[in-house]
Amino acid sequence: RAKQGGKNRYEIFDLDSDTDQRERLRQIAEVSEGLKAGQLQLYYQPKVNLRNGEVRGVEALVRWQHPERGLLGPGVFLPVIEHHVTEIELGRWVLREACQQLSLWQSQGLVMPIAVNIAADHLQHPRFVADLETLIKECGDLAVGMLSLEVVETSALEDIERVSEVMEACHRLGIRFDLDDFGTGYSSLTYLKKLPVERLKIDQSFVRDMLDDPEDLAILEGILGLARAFGRGVIAEGVETEEEGRMLLRLGCEDGQGYAIARPMPAADLPQWVNDWTPPVSWRATPTAGAA
Numbered sequence: 001r002a003k004q005g006g007k008n009r010y011e012i013f014d015l016d017s018d019t020d021q022r023e024r025l026r027q028i029a030e031v032s033e034g035l036k037a038g039q040l041q042l043y044y045q046p047k048v049n050l051r052n053g054e055v056r057g058v059e060a061l062v063r064w065q066h067p068e069r070g071l072l073g074p075g076v077f078l079p080v081i082e083h084h085v086t087e088i089e090l091g092r093w094v095l096r097e098a099c100q101q102l103s104l105w106q107s108q109g110l111v112m113p114i115a116v117n118i119a120a121d122h123l124q125h126p127r128f129v130a131d132l133e134t135l136i137k138e139c140g141d142l143a144v145g146m147l148s149l150e151v152v153e154t155s156a157l158e159d160i161e162r163v164s165e166v167m168e169a170c171h172r173l174g175i176r177f178d179l180d181d182f183g184t185g186y187s188s189l190t191y192l193k194k195l196p197v198e199r200l201k202i203d204q205s206f207v208r209d210m211l212d213d214p215e216d217l218a219i220l221e222g223i224l225g226l227a228r229a230f231g232r233g234v235i236a237e238g239v240e241t242e243e244e245g246r247m248l249l250r251l252g253c254e255d256g257q258g259y260a261i262a263r264p265m266p267a268a269d270l271p272q273w274v275n276d277w278t279p280p281v282s283w284r285a286t287p288t289a290g291a292a
């Protein structure tokens with residue numbers, strides 16, 4: 001018995017009946033058709049140094065321009081295709097699109113590294129590295145450091161040895177990794193110790209609550225300490241207010257991403273944004289408390 005969810009037709013079903021199974025397959029087919037019909041789009045959200053305003057690059061975030069339902073965010077359709085081959089197809093499309101955007105910006109003289117989110121199943125696909133190598137060549141040998149990948153720490157990365165090998169192979173292609181939503185998984189510390197990732201991306205839930213909740217603040221400070229101890233970089237996501245930016249700078253977190261800086265935008269809007277953007281004056285002036 002499929003749930004009649006009203007507005008959100010793409011919800012997760014219990015898969016406890018044939019009807020649910022059929023409904024899920026129908027939804028997957030719809031995403032797949034949308035992909036083939038060219039209805040998917042990448043938006044780009046800047047990552048910056050909060051103190052001096054330097055733009056570090058952008059994160060690619062997928063959207064679905066649905067013919068009837070308007071612009072849909074990934075939270076609506078990615079869960080539907082999880083563990084299905086369509087997830088791999090979508091992931092390949094995203095990588096290709098991002099690499100083509102990189103070449104385009106490069107040809108326009110815009111140096112703008114792109115970070116792409118990669119699903120765990122896609123990363124562990126047997127052809128992942130070979131496909132990526134081909135893609136990089138096809139795009140005219142993208143400069144090292146222009147493409148990075150974001151991976152969410154999740155139990156789906158179950159084979160940590162294999163994931164490490166994939167990451168090492170990507171490093172040889174000049175591609176680095178960020179561990180996304182850091183601190184939300186059950187085994188963040190294991191991943192930190194075992195995976196060759198360059199940077200931790202502090203989950204937005206800690207940033208959102210750090211000003212009111214001493215425990216979230218403590219977790220955030222703990223992550224910053226861990227990053228230092230392990231020699232990894234760190235960036236905060238979900239920086240929504242000027243005050244949050246100030247707090248992060250005081251804690252020694254220099255890099256951030258969030259609505260206080262910019263919302264995700266179409267590629268065409270980015271050059272103008274880069275031109276116009278300056279960080280709030282208060283960020284430049286914020287000292288780091290007790291910096292080591």
Ligand code: C2E
Pocket residue numbers: 045060061062073074075078091094117118119150152180181204237238239240257258259260264
């Ligand atoms: P994520 O990678 O952790 O991306 C951050 C999400 O937070 C994005 O949501 C972004 O639009 C949103 N965000 C950014 N700044 C702020 C802020 O200041 N406040 C708040 N409240 N939110 C902010 P989005 O675009 O809906 O993406 C959701 C998730 O979907 C992403 O989380 C990522 O895990 C996944 N995703 C997005 N695009 C792709 C993709 O191309 N491939 C894969 N595999 N996953 C993707």
Ligand code: MG
Pocket residue numbers: 059117150180
């Ligand atoms: Mg991400």
Ligand code: MG
Pocket residue numbers: 180181201203204237
């Ligand atoms: Mg995240």
Ligand code: MG
Pocket residue numbers: 181
């Ligand atoms: Mg997330």
